[in-house]
Amino acid sequence: MIRSLLLLLAAPWVVSAAPRLPRIVSINPCVDAVLARVADPAQIVGISHYSQDVRATSVPLSWAGRFKATSGTAEEVVALRPDVVLAGAHVEPATIAALKRLKIRLVQYPVPASVAESVAQVGEIATATGHADRGNVLAARIAAAAAPSTARPVGALVWQGNGLVPGSGTLTDDLLKRAGFRNMSAAYGLKQWDVLPLEYLVADPPRVLLSTAPEGVQDDRMTGHPAVRRLAQHITVAAYPTRLMNCGGPTIIAAMARLRQVRAQVAS
Template sequence: MLGLLAILCLSALPTQAAEPLPSVVSTDLCADLILLNVADPGQILSLSRQSQDPRVSPVAEAAHAYPANRGSVEDLLYLKPDIALVYLGWTARRHADLLASQGTRVIALPYPRNWSDALETTRRIAVQIGRGEVGKIKTAEAERRMRALADRTRPDRLLYLRPSGGTAGKGTYVDDLITRLGLRNLAAEQGQTGWGRFPLERLVRSPPDLFLLGYFDQARSPADSAYGRHPLLRAILDATPSISVPTGTWGCGGLELVDAAEQIVTQLDRLGRARPGQD
């Protein structure tokens, strides 16, 4: 009887409620992708307008479940989130003190240089919004998938190219991904660092074994696509195998890179670009 009374007394004591998760707003597509990946749906107050645009967003359908914002200070003052996820170059960061006075903490997301940065940023943001364990699980699964893709080596000299002539050299997440997949980045091998333009003259002299085309499926202004329409480039493209990078999983360099990598590898396999003896 004494034991039963003790149990009843303990059960009558008030239990400590779990600390509520902070409410969060993301103000650009890259922040949207992280938030949708690791947040509890109930803590998301709003996503950026970009998130609902199927031309650029791989999560457009899911994003329509939330109100959209323009990424402005006025939006954040109206929504009053506990946390606002913004891009590092967000011009309204000068108003961080004003937002803090209203109870909103601004967290700027760094631009990733490689796959390790993508994993670390996801884990860090997950912790800051109270979802650390979810962040660990999601990044561990993404790491597993990426390691599986890196098991095969392909000797091709690959050039990533956009319609403007833009490419990615050493020190970019594109270069990191190319090398992780066992390929050689022609831009990096020719001394290019960071994001820049690959001269058409150099491309004519030293074409790649394989093109990785980005954003060629999107409408561009004549000025922005003049390089991509040049007859010399078109002739090289006609004579060289190419694969395309999925636009919606490419521009932010987050965990969605593993989706892009899987699609790239699928296309490589269709072209038979694995080294002989590997499967």
């Protein structure tokens, strides 16, 4: 009887001793994508306005619509009274100064250049939310999705509407290799991020061209050009949505699924 009473008296103390989860504001859409999978909705008090833009989001709009969105200005962020602000590599100096003055923690994450770097970021973001265990689960899913292919590499190039090509040292380059492709960027003498003119592409096309133009779009200035459409008679031209290039983290799972699908198409 006495023991039961003591346990009841101790219970409120045990509950009050539980650490409070931090209030989080994210001003980066790629961070939002990780938060959607590791954080409690109640602790997210703000997300990036890009996550509510169908052209830029890396999360379902139905999820993004549940939260206050900001453009990352000091006034907007401070008004939400966060414990921690999670951001990308570039943050307005005024926002940094305001957060520092108010002693609000700011954590910035650079654009990951590999799956390994992205997995590490997932762990860091999950830890910042107080849910390191959920981060471990997500990291394991990403690592499994990005397991290297044993197939013979096939030459491929990711070509965006303005001719921009991701080269060596980018996350896209790492994903291509893991999916069984060889990034042909270097063969054209391109740098890490560089532009490949249409004429060079047509003169010496890769075995696989991954176009970021949506399937069926004919009015894009370069990826919708008739010369590119004619290439499909001789090489594999496949859609690779821009949204798969915007972020690492959980986006890697969808990106690898698409790349493996194209690789299987080439093999068949």
